[in-house]
Amino acid sequence: MADRRRVNGPGSSTLPPVYDDGELDAALRRQRAPDAIRPLYLKTGVTPSASGSAYLEIEPREGEHGSGMKLTCTVHGPRSLPRSAPFSPYMVLSTHVKFAPFATKQRRGYLRDSSEKDLSTHLETALRGALIADRWPKSGVDVVVTIIEGESTRQDAVERRVEEWDVMNVLGGCITVASAAIADAGIDCVDTVSGGVAALVASKDGKDASIVLDPVALEHESILAACCVAYLPNRDEVTNLWFKGQLPSPASCNHQSLVSRAVQASRGTHGLISASLSEAIGSTQN
Amino acid sequence: MANQQTLLSPAELAYLHSSLSLSPPIRPDGRTAKQFRPLTAETGILPGTNGSARVCLADGTEAIVGVKAEIEKTVDPLGGEHYQEYVKSASGAGGGDAEEDKRGARGEWLEMTVEIPGLRDDDAGTVFLAELLREALLADGEFAKKLWINRRFHWRLYLDIILISPPLSYPLPLLSLTTHLALLSTRLPRLKSEGDEDPMFDDDWEASPFLYPRQGAAAGSRPPITLLVVAVGDSILFDPSKEELAVADSALAVSLCEVRTQKGDESMEVDSGRELRLVSMRTVDPPSRLTPPGVPSTGNFAASGTFDPSSQKKQQQQQQRVEEYPQEGVWKAPLGGTRFAVLDSIIRAVLEKGGVADEVLDGLEGVDLS
Amino acid sequence: MATDILPSLAIPGTILGPASKYASGPGTHIYGGNIVSSLLGNVNVTAPAKAPGPTKRLNKITAPSVEELSTISVIRRGRKREVLPDVGNTVLARVVRLMPKQAIVVIQQVGDTVLQTEWQGVIRVQDVRATEQDKVKIHESFKPGDIVRAQVISLGDQANYYLSTASNELGVIMATSDVGNDMVPISWKEFKDPDTGVSEPRKVAKPS
Numbered sequence: 001m002a003d004r005r006r007v008n009g010p011g012s013s014t015l016p017p018v019y020d021d022g023e024l025d026a027a028l029r030r031q032r033a034p035d036a037i038r039p040l041y042l043k044t045g046v047t048p049s050a051s052g053s054a055y056l057e058i059e060p061r062e063g064e065h066g067s068g069m070k071l072t073c074t075v076h077g078p079r080s081l082p083r084s085a086p087f088s089p090y091m092v093l094s095t096h097v098k099f100a101p102f103a104t105k106q107r108r109g110y111l112r113d114s115s116e117k118d119l120s121t122h123l124e125t126a127l128r129g130a131l132i133a134d135r136w137p138k139s140g141v142d143v144v145v146t147i148i149e150g151e152s153t154r155q156d157a158v159e160r161r162v163e164e165w166d167v168m169n170v171l172g173g174c175i176t177v178a179s180a181a182i183a184d185a186g187i188d189c190v191d192t193v194s195g196g197v198a199a200l201v202a203s204k205d206g207k208d209a210s211i212v213l214d215p216v217a218l219e220h221e222s223i224l225a226a227c228c229v230a231y232l233p234n235r236d237e238v239t240n241l242w243f244k245g246q247l248p249s250p251a252s253c254n255h256q257s258l259v260s261r262a263v264q265a266s267r268g269t270h271g272l273i274s275a276s277l278s279e280a281i282g283s284t285q286n
Numbered sequence: 287m288a289n290q291q292t293l294l295s296p297a298e299l300a301y302l303h304s305s306l307s308l309s310p311p312i313r314p315d316g317r318t319a320k321q322f323r324p325l326t327a328e329t330g331i332l333p334g335t336n337g338s339a340r341v342c343l344a345d346g347t348e349a350i351v352g353v354k355a356e357i358e359k360t361v362d363p364l365g366g367e368h369y370q371e372y373v374k375s376a377s378g379a380g381g382g383d384a385e386e387d388k389r390g391a392r393g394e395w396l397e398m399t400v401e402i403p404g405l406r407d408d409d410a411g412t413v414f415l416a417e418l419l420r421e422a423l424l425a426d427g428e429f430a431k432k433l434w435i436n437r438r439f440h441w442r443l444y445l446d447i448i449l450i451s452p453p454l455s456y457p458l459p460l461l462s463l464t465t466h467l468a469l470l471s472t473r474l475p476r477l478k479s480e481g482d483e484d485p486m487f488d489d490d491w492e493a494s495p496f497l498y499p500r501q502g503a504a505a506g507s508r509p510p511i512t513l514l515v516v517a518v519g520d521s522i523l524f525d526p527s528k529e530e531l532a533v534a535d536s537a538l539a540v541s542l543c544e545v546r547t548q549k550g551d552e553s554m555e556v557d558s559g560r561e562l563r564l565v566s567m568r569t570v571d572p573p574s575r576l577t578p579p580g581v582p583s584t585g586n587f588a589a590s591g592t593f594d595p596s597s598q599k600k601q602q603q604q605q606q607r608v609e610e611y612p613q614e615g616v617w618k619a620p621l622g623g624t625r626f627a628v629l630d631s632i633i634r635a636v637l638e639k640g641g642v643a644d645e646v647l648d649g650l651e652g653v654d655l656s
Numbered sequence: 657m658a659t660d661i662l663p664s665l666a667i668p669g670t671i672l673g674p675a676s677k678y679a680s681g682p683g684t685h686i687y688g689g690n691i692v693s694s695l696l697g698n699v700n701v702t703a704p705a706k707a708p709g710p711t712k713r714l715n716k717i718t719a720p721s722v723e724e725l726s727t728i729s730v731i732r733r734g735r736k737r738e739v740l741p742d743v744g745n746t747v748l749a750r751v752v753r754l755m756p757k758q759a760i761v762v763i764q765q766v767g768d769t770v771l772q773t774e775w776q777g778v779i780r781v782q783d784v785r786a787t788e789q790d791k792v793k794i795h796e797s798f799k800p801g802d803i804v805r806a807q808v809i810s811l812g813d814q815a816n817y818y819l820s821t822a823s824n825e826l827g828v829i830m831a832t833s834d835v836g837n838d839m840v841p842i843s844w845k846e847f848k849d850p851d852t853g854v855s856e857p858r859k860v861a862k863p864s
Contacts, residue, residue: 051738051772078738079773087814089578090619117413124410125571129623130668132685132694134579136740137811164393183668186732188694190622190687191669230623234669235687237623241538243567246426255564256630263626277667277696281732622687 030212030219035261037196037214037268038068042177042276044184050074052185056177058151070148071173073181078139091136091187095124095143097174103150119171122240126175126195126230129239132188141187145174151216165199165217168228171242172197172214175230176269183277191232192273193239196266198258199226200247209248211258213265224248227258231266238263294532296580300617303533307519314529320635320642322525327463327653329471337472337497341464348450349460351468357435357485358395358442391430391440396420398445400461404452415458416447418568419465422510422541425565432497436482441474455528456570458539462512463650469509471655472497500655510543510565511646515632516572517624522635524642532577533617536624537570540636544647560644562637569624580617662701666693666730673728681729697732739769741777741808741817746826749777749819751802757781759798761806763817776816779806783820784859785827796845797821797859803830805861827861 032038039059047053052075060068078091085092097119099108112120127143151166175195183192199215202208202222209224217223225245229238238259247254294302305312311319324344332338337353400416401407423429433441445468447461473494475487488494498508516526516534523530531537545561636643662672670693672678675686681702683695693699703726741747741763749761763775784792798804805826806819821827824844831839833849833856841860842848848855 077773078740080775081814083815085814088576090576114413114417117408117410118417121410121414121571122568125569128571128575129621132621133575134619138814139740183696186695186697186738188683188685189668190685190692190694192667232623232669234671234692235622237625238629239569239623241567241569241624241629244421244425244565246563246565255567255633259626259629274667278665281665281697 030216032214034210034212035264037265038216040176040269040272042180042272044180044277044280046072047074050076050181050185051078052181052183052187054177054180054184056173056180058173068149069151069169069173071145071170071177072148073143073145073174073177075141075143075178075181075185075187077141077185078136078187079141081138081140085140087138089137090133091131092140093124093128093131093133093143094140095120095127095145095178097123097145097147099147099150103147115167119167119174122171122228122242123174123178126193126240127178127182129230129237130179130189130191130193130232131182132190135188141185143178143182145178147174165215165223165226168197168199168226168242169214169216171195171228172266172269175240176273180273180277183273184280191234191237192270192277193230193232194266194270194273195228195230196262196264196269197226197228198261198265200224200245200254200258211261213261213268225254225258227255227262229259229262229266231263231270233267233270294529294577296578296617297615299533299574299577300580300615302529303518303617304615306521306523306530306533309520311518311521311523313523313527315527319521320524320645322459322642322646322649323527325460325463327467327650329467329653329655336474337468337470339464339467339471341460341467343460345454346451347454347457347460349447349457349464350450351445351447351461351464353468353472354444354446355441355472355474356444357439360438360440391434393420393424393430395430395433395440396424396443396445398423398447400447400449402449402453402457415461418458418539418541418566419447419462419512422462422512422543422566423465423469425510425541426507426543426563428507435477435485438482439485445469455526456514456531456537458512458514458570459525462510462541463646466509466511466650467653467655470496470498470650508544508647510541511643511650512539512541512566513636513643513646514539514570515636517628517632522632524635531572532574534572534574535620536628537572538624538629538632539568539570540564540633541566542636542643560647562639562643564633564637567633572620575619577617577619579619582616662699662728664699665697666699667696668694672699672730677725679725679727681727683730684728691728693730695730695732697730700729700731702727702729738772739766741766741775743808743810745808747777747806747808747819748829749804749806751798751800751804753800754794754798756794759794760816761804761819763819777806777808777819778812778816779804779819779821783809783818783822786822792859796857798828799831799856799858801832802828802858805829821859821861824862825864827859829861829863831856831858 041057042054044054046055054073056071058068081092097116098112099116101108101110147170151169172195175193179193182189197215198211198213200209200211201215201220202224215223225247227243230240231238325341327341329339331340332352335352336355338351340350342348398416398420400412402412405412433443435441445465447465449457473496475494477485478488479486513524514526514537516523516531516537518534526534542562543565545563635641663670666672672684672691672693675689675691678691680686680691683693683697684691685694745766747763748765749763751759751761753760758781759779761777761779763777764771781792781794782789784797804821806821807826808817809820810818812818831847833839833854835852837849837851839847839849841863842855844860845857846855847858847860
């Protein structure tokens with residue numbers, strides 16, 4: 001029995017026409033050099049109520065309106081642990097990564113799904129290595145990263161099923177923005193950790209593969225493998241490594257070059273964080 | 287992770303760390319650096335599933351994996367279920383090019399849950415484990431294609447991992463090996479229908495093909511295995527116990543899959559053709575970062591005498607000195623990350639020909655698949 | 657003094673100088689023989705309290721000790737940074753609850769810094785005063801609402817910092833009477849309400 005009290009939509013769904021262009025148009029192709037990372041905008045101290053905060057925006061590709069990734073991070077604490085928590089000689093770090101419901105093409109719910117929890121665990125590993133946790137005994141810190149706009153807001157990202165690779169970029173962004181926010185909060189760290197992503201992409205004919213920094217999955221025919229690192233540049237150490245994908249069989253040393261390229265990408269990001277942070281203290285002085 | 291807390295004192299931690307850093311390392315249970323703990327395994331234990339396995343470690347921890355498959359209509363995320371047909375007719379592509387169509391296979395068709403007693407099932411650590419195992423399975427993009435039936439239907443595979451008792455060490459290798467065996471024993475009913483019509487299946491379970499074919503040319507890939515490797519000092523240890531994990535400088539979960547290359551000629555020697563391929567890697571947060579630090583006797587004013595505020599500044603300075611320069615035999619939780627060289631040597635040790643991974647795979651091959 | 661130029665701004669990870677020349681102050685740590693910044697902020701170099709003179713040293717070969725090095729610290733100006741109570745700090749705390757064997761307080765200020773979050777502390781009966789500890793009664797020493805100057809003696813258990821008022825300078829510094837008037841200290845163990853003239857027992861801090 002149909003519902004007569006409401007205006008109902010048509011009984012059967014229809015689809016808007018989708019035109020198959022055959023191949024990617026030139027504007028979608030990667031225009032940057034293989035070893036160039038996208039420009040970033042990073043600002044600290046954006047949330048006055050938090051002890052530390054940062055905002056990161058990745059420049060959208062040319063010819064697109066507002067499709068760059070946008071992230072904010074707030075750091076709350078150090079504050080006292082709840083009474084039920086056991087004694088800890090260290091700072092207890094908890095990380096939350098959440099996509100805003102409208103961040104991606106497909107709406108995200110308010111509850112954190114498994115990929116968001118997974119990202120939180122990665123972020124926690126990345127940050128915990130950088131913190132000097134024994135300077136803050138008995139205290140807890142919450143790091144909350146919200147992805148306001150994801151990378152794959154466009155239709156074709158969903159269509160071409162590249163979201164799984166975009167997660168790497170999201171993690172890289174999360175690490176960078178959280179690192180800036182922690183520095184802003186004045187929590188002791190051994191180094192400023194920064195995230196970097198590199199990917200092994202196949203050319204159009206699928207024959208030869210090359211490594212690119214800061215990959216945008218949409219811009220490439222196919223991604224074979226990708227690697228995201230959290231890197232401490234002054235100590236030359238990696239706090240978090242995430243690699244997945246399949247490497248072409250003969251080159252057994254490919255994982256090394258992929259990881260080292262990802263490290264290179266995070267060095268690039270680190271330059272940016274340090275410039276932004278120095279600017280932040282420079283401006284409060286005057 | 288709460289269940290990873292050990293009850294070792296700082297002095298014990300320091301002792302363990304230095305004995306594991308020796309070359310060759312001295313492990314508390316007397317194993318060599320590359321030796322696995324003994325385990326028993328069996329497959330096909332649950333008749334109600336498409337595939338199942340049980341692995342029991344010598345310390346009594348036990349994991350059971352059940353694989354269930356369900357048929358599901360392929361729904362395109364963009365809207366109607368007829369979308370694929372629609373695109374097909376629009377692009378004018380004729381004939382059933384199955385390989386081309388299988389590109390539509392999605393990793394979401396595999397659902398994986400891990401249940402660990404004593405942990406909430408939405409605990410970040412559990413989710414991390416499930417994602418880690420899932421990602422290794424899907425990394426090569428071949429697995430999802432196995433679930434493709436036709437353009438309208440696919441299998442949805444539920445892989446449920448249950449740990450019987452609270453784990454005594456990081457359960458990753460145990461879960462991975464159990465999953466590997468369960469998938470090897472998984473069978474899906476034989477398809478009788480053709481093309482894009484509603485799927486019909488053969489009732490005869492004996493006739494059902496394995497998800498990972500045993501014989502023939504297709505006997506190529508096998509499910510991946512995930513190994514947990516830790517670095518302590520300069521030593522690289524496989525299959526760490528809880529105590530070893532508690533002093534680890536860094537821990538890395540490495541997933542690899544075995545590719546059997548077919549040379550095409552008659553020499554089908556299985557072992558020589560085995561090739562290991564890295565499919566995924568993740569650093570695991572070592573629980574050593576949460577271990578309590580030791581206090582050297584020079585900076586310990588509880589032991590050295592009474593509390594004296596006047597000499598306190600001096601003591602604090604002394605303590606700071608101590609904090610910065612690690613002393614032999616005084617435990618201090620590791621700071622910072624892992625050097626690239628250490629990571630690299632871990633990966634090399636895993637991928638080494640005739641190394642641990644080969645040994646584990648040989649062992650798994652010895653398991654009677656029913 | 658030091659010939660090499662120190663950076664004026666530092667972010668976590670910035671190398672500030674060799675550990676052989678400088679001592680590590682707040683906001684820094686030592687890694688690989690260098691003083692490395694662990695905070696975002698401005699670099700300060702504090703000269704040693706006693707000027708290093710050759711006459712002070714008995715033997716010139718001995719390396720200069722910690723006190724003779726100038727201290728590098730990294731402090732962010734114009735921004736209050738959260739601090740934690742540490743062992744030895746003098747804190748101001750408000751009494752919230754009395755129990756027969758201890759008083760529960762909330763720490764509100766460490767040194768000169770007002771805290772953002774409240775940390776719970778406890779003053780046990782044996783830590784109230786230095787003498788005649790067995791005769792101390794908690795309800796004759798504190799009342800809920802009093803402001804107490806105390807010293808942190810331990811990080812304590814999961815919930816409480818352990819505080820002590822066992823010194824002349826430590827104890828109740830502000831108290832209100834039963835009727836709600838501010839009271840003035842009249843002896844080492846009494847506060848008096850100037851309006852009603854009623855005096856109440858307290859562990860009084862010596863006015864400074």
